[in-house]
Amino acid sequence: MKKLIEFMLILTVALTSTHGSEEVIYGQVGETVVLKPPQRPDRKDLYLYWFCDDTEVAWRNIQGRAEIEKFKDILHLHEDSLVIRNFTRERLGSTCYCQLKNGHTYLTKITYRLLNLNAGKSPSTPLLPKEELTLTCNAESLEGHKPEIHWLNPQGERVNDPSSIQGTHKLSAESRHNGEWVCVVKDKEKESKAKISVVVLGLSPEPSGPQYTSKSSPLTIPCSLLSHISWEQIKAKGIQEGTWHFSPKSGLSAISDEKQRLFSLSLEDPVTWKPDQNKGLTPADVKKGNLSLTKNRASEGDAGSYVCALKFKSGLILNSTVRVEMLQITSSPETELISGQQLNLTCSIGSPLPSHLQVKWFPPEKTSLPPLPPHGPHPAHLSIQEMSLGDGGKWRCELWQSDTKLTSAEIVLKIEPRLSTWMLVIICSVTAIIFLLIILAFIIRRRRQKMRHLRHRLCQCKNPKPKGFYRS
Ligand SMILES: *[C@@H]1O[C@H](CO)[C@@H](O)[C@H](O)[C@H]1NC(C)=O
Numbered sequence: 001m002k003k004l005i006e007f008m009l010i011l012t013v014a015l016t017s018t019h020g021s022e023e024v025i026y027g028q029v030g031e032t033v034v035l036k037p038p039q040r041p042d043r044k045d046l047y048l049y050w051f052c053d054d055t056e057v058a059w060r061n062i063q064g065r066a067e068i069e070k071f072k073d074i075l076h077l078h079e080d081s082l083v084i085r086n087f088t089r090e091r092l093g094s095t096c097y098c099q100l101k102n103g104h105t106y107l108t109k110i111t112y113r114l115l116n117l118n119a120g121k122s123p124s125t126p127l128l129p130k131e132e133l134t135l136t137c138n139a140e141s142l143e144g145h146k147p148e149i150h151w152l153n154p155q156g157e158r159v160n161d162p163s164s165i166q167g168t169h170k171l172s173a174e175s176r177h178n179g180e181w182v183c184v185v186k187d188k189e190k191e192s193k194a195k196i197s198v199v200v201l202g203l204s205p206e207p208s209g210p211q212y213t214s215k216s217s218p219l220t221i222p223c224s225l226l227s228h229i230s231w232e233q234i235k236a237k238g239i240q241e242g243t244w245h246f247s248p249k250s251g252l253s254a255i256s257d258e259k260q261r262l263f264s265l266s267l268e269d270p271v272t273w274k275p276d277q278n279k280g281l282t283p284a285d286v287k288k289g290n291l292s293l294t295k296n297r298a299s300e301g302d303a304g305s306y307v308c309a310l311k312f313k314s315g316l317i318l319n320s321t322v323r324v325e326m327l328q329i330t331s332s333p334e335t336e337l338i339s340g341q342q343l344n345l346t347c348s349i350g351s352p353l354p355s356h357l358q359v360k361w362f363p364p365e366k367t368s369l370p371p372l373p374p375h376g377p378h379p380a381h382l383s384i385q386e387m388s389l390g391d392g393g394k395w396r397c398e399l400w401q402s403d404t405k406l407t408s409a410e411i412v413l414k415i416e417p418r419l420s421t422w423m424l425v426i427i428c429s430v431t432a433i434i435f436l437l438i439i440l441a442f443i444i445r446r447r448r449q450k451m452r453h454l455r456h457r458l459c460q461c462k463n464p465k466p467k468g469f470y471r472s
Pocket residue numbers: 220224284285290291292294
């Protein structure tokens with residue numbers, strides 16, 4: 001009786017495990033699909049067979065030797081999993097199963113129902129912003145059972161357009177649409193995914209604010225193709241021309257209508273910039289998609305708006321605008337002063353500073369100015385009632401945005417002592433006195449000489465020379 005029960009138990013266990021489980025697999029057409037073997041701790045000690053459409057396609061024995069029998073071009077085994085490259089259900093049949101065998105006994109079996117999941121896009125080429133794109137996702141279904149389908153955008157958010165056919169998503173391309181889109185198929189709480197990548201052409205995001213520089217600082221005007229884009233893709237899209245334009249800043253904050261072409265793109269291989277009015281700017285490595293312009297030292301006329309644009313035959317344009325502001329210190333009345341004079345120093349960009357920017361002053365070390373708060377912010381306008389000699393030298397003004405220094409400007413003040421005119425008078429007087437003294441001394445000397453001469457003559461008459469002195 002006990003033996004019988006034992007036998008029955010073994011039989012039922014064997015029956016259920018041989019019958020095994022069944023799983024539905026949505027395989028993305030053209031992609032790689034992995035079918036996993038039954039999970040058993042003793043799997044390594046068992047024979048393993050993979051069947052597709054009831055034909056043995058692969059096996060592995062207990063010595064670890066493995067062989068692919070059919071579909072060698074698309075199948076391989078990886079740790080007992082069946083890896084299918086370039087998947088399509090039509091090729092393999094609608095079911096595959098994995099079976100484990102111990103001697104002559106079939107143990108666990110796992111069956112996979114294969115279904116096609118097809119994700120596509122139209123057009124299939126890279127897009128320009130504003131172009132239409134249609135994403136489609138088709139999932140085969142088992143009899144009388146429709147899975148639920150939706151798309152996730154590259155940011156991982158679910159997109160809904162209820163009006164359309166399930167699995168179809170239409171959009172007008174924007175840069176945020178660039179990246180990997182995922183079609184999610186939900187069937188009986190089990191999710192399967194198909195991925196498709198969308199390329200939207202674009203220029204590097206415009207800097208969030210202006211570029212700040214000064215006459216003592218370098219200037220970089222950034223613009224580049226997004227890192228995933230090559231010139232081949234741009235050319236394939238039908239580029240017509242590429243340009244850099246400049247409109248100088250005029251008046252307080254307005255940008256003038258005047259537009260100067262700085263560079264134009266020569267589209268022959270390799271792509272290069274041809275200068276028109278380059279304003280001393282040097283292009284970066286345009287072959288690598290870096291369209292930036294640089295200059296070692298900015299100059300006054302560089303403030304304004306710079307536009308980097310790529311124009312396509314379809315009429316669509318990719319462009320990026322960079323504003324450049326010059327930080328400058330102005331001194332009123334002038335930079336050469338006499339001590340005691342009043343002076344106004346202003347650190348500005350020629351138009352009111354946006355409120356999120358702060359100014360920090362660095363006066364010369366020996367300044368007579370009461371110390372400014374060390375961590376700023378300082379007023380943009382300094383008014384000094386009486387300049388002292390120590391205020392001469394280099395004044396620096398820095399522009400900060402929270403903890404980031406944007407740029408700095410410098411000015412050199414020359415201060416002459418106030419007494420210089422008095423000193424001049426003194427120097428002149430001293431010179432005059434010395435001159436007079438010299439003249440006086442000369443006159444006195446001449447006089448003495450004359451007197452001696454006269455005396456000499458007088459005594460010659462009175463006392464003639466003795467005769468004995470004559471030699472003849
Ligand atoms: C482009 O070139 C400029 C100047 O050489 C450099 O500062 C910038 O980082 C480069 N940009 C990119 C995106 O490589």
